[in-house]
Amino acid sequence: MDQIYELLAISLSAILANNFIFSQFLGICPFLGVSKKVDTAVGMGIAVTFVMALASAITWAVQRFVLDPFGLGYMQTVAFILVIASLVQFIEMFLQKAMPALYTALGVYLPLITTNCAVLGVAQLNVQNSYGFIESVTYGITGGLGFLLAIVLFASIRERLVFADYPKSFEGFPIALVTAGLMALAFMGFSGLKVW
Amino acid sequence: MNRKKQFLEGLLTQNPVLVQVLGMCSTMAITTSFFNGLGMGVAVLVILTLSNIIISLIRKIVPDKIRIAMFIVVIAGFVTMVDLLIQAFVPALADSLGVFIPLIVVNCIILGRAEGFSYKNGVVDSFFDGIFQGIGYTVVLLIMCIIRELLGAGTFGGGLLGIDGKGIQIIPAEFGIKMLTLPVGGFLVLGCLIAAMQWALNRNKK
Numbered sequence: 001m002d003q004i005y006e007l008l009a010i011s012l013s014a015i016l017a018n019n020f021i022f023s024q025f026l027g028i029c030p031f032l033g034v035s036k037k038v039d040t041a042v043g044m045g046i047a048v049t050f051v052m053a054l055a056s057a058i059t060w061a062v063q064r065f066v067l068d069p070f071g072l073g074y075m076q077t078v079a080f081i082l083v084i085a086s087l088v089q090f091i092e093m094f095l096q097k098a099m100p101a102l103y104t105a106l107g108v109y110l111p112l113i114t115t116n117c118a119v120l121g122v123a124q125l126n127v128q129n130s131y132g133f134i135e136s137v138t139y140g141i142t143g144g145l146g147f148l149l150a151i152v153l154f155a156s157i158r159e160r161l162v163f164a165d166y167p168k169s170f171e172g173f174p175i176a177l178v179t180a181g182l183m184a185l186a187f188m189g190f191s192g193l194k195v196w
Numbered sequence: 197m198n199r200k201k202q203f204l205e206g207l208l209t210q211n212p213v214l215v216q217v218l219g220m221c222s223t224m225a226i227t228t229s230f231f232n233g234l235g236m237g238v239a240v241l242v243i244l245t246l247s248n249i250i251i252s253l254i255r256k257i258v259p260d261k262i263r264i265a266m267f268i269v270v271i272a273g274f275v276t277m278v279d280l281l282i283q284a285f286v287p288a289l290a291d292s293l294g295v296f297i298p299l300i301v302v303n304c305i306i307l308g309r310a311e312g313f314s315y316k317n318g319v320v321d322s323f324f325d326g327i328f329q330g331i332g333y334t335v336v337l338l339i340m341c342i343i344r345e346l347l348g349a350g351t352f353g354g355g356l357l358g359i360d361g362k363g364i365q366i367i368p369a370e371f372g373i374k375m376l377t378l379p380v381g382g383f384l385v386l387g388c389l390i391a392a393m394q395w396a397l398n399r400n401k402k
Contacts, residue, residue, distance in 0.1 A: 025220075029220060077301055081268055082268075082272075120298070120301065128295065169391045173217050173387070174390045174394065176387075178388075188379070
């Protein structure tokens with residue numbers, strides 16, 4: 001039972017209290033770049049969740065079975081980024097063959113996931129918190145869900161920003177950043193959330 | 197290439213953070229104290245310059261199709277070196293920057309300059325480009341640190357100056373806007389800085 005509680009605590013913290021975007025600042029580039037329309041935001045969120053879950057599992061195995069036994073801890077960054085880059089490439093080829101519809105929907109966003117710092121960040125955080133396999137994968141999935149929640153909420157606000165009246169110098173990124181800041185303020189309310 | 201023009205581009209008209217809007221994650225996450233900002237800025241400057249040099253040296257050998265993978269390997273190598281050096285000589289900085297040092301690998305500024313500049317230009321130009329863009333990034337980080345620290349906690353030079361590195365108290369602590377030291381402050385301050393930059397650049401055009 002204890003483990004279930006722990007997994008629940010990890011999930012809640014990753015989705016709400018320690019949301020990757022709003023409190024850890026991981027994955028800001030795609031968050032700002034791919035949030036102009038809700039449809040693409042949903043696609044990006046799902047793709048990132050998928051890659052984060054797989055990357056957590058594989059980097060855990062790399063750390064446990066390759067880096068640790070051979071004392072190669074200092075190669076961690078290089079090994080992880082190579083694993084993530086090839087994973088994204090592999091998923092791209094797989095989707096193109098197996099699910100062409102999803103592949104065309106994601107389009108250019110798929111290769112961009114390689115340079116999403118949330119993916120490398122989740123791999124590094126798993127090692128830093130010395131999570132086991134199940135915890136790592138849970139953290140990967142729920143961290144991705146937190147990203148999905150954030151980007152979809154943000155995109156739906158941003159679609160309405162077109163009608164808003166703001167100073168001309170704030171056009172584009174600045175107003176988006178201020179909006180994201182106010183959302184981060186709202187998400188801070190979850191930080192008092194203690195379940196067990 | 198005109199060095200003065202290149203310098204001004206790095207600092208102002210093509211500033212990596214304020215105009216090209218690259219490398220946002222680290223800009224907002226670590227700018228809570230002067231020490232963090234300076235450390236991160238210098239680390240990125242060094243890595244950017246070194247990777248620019250190497251990439252402009254190997255640009256004629258590398259096939260076009262695998263260039264991105266090559267860039268990432270070169271950058272990851274330098275990031276690992278800098279990471280180990282920081283852990284060995286400035287452990288306090290390694291503690292406060294945490295996961296954001298290895299994350300320099302996916303900092304879009306470095307990959308962006310590799311793809312956009314050093315892959316197309318010679319070694320000397322790429323070297324200066326790395327230094328100037330790095331300075332532009334560091335200056336923005338320091339401005340954000342100073343604003344967030346001064347208005348948020350009322351101190352200056354946190355982590356570096358004052359008693360126990362707590363910074364010099366300029367405004368009494370109880371007047372600080374605590375919100376600015378939290379993640380929210382990162383979004384708001386950066387948003388306002390980019391808006392100020394857009395205003396200044398558009399005003400010059402008229």
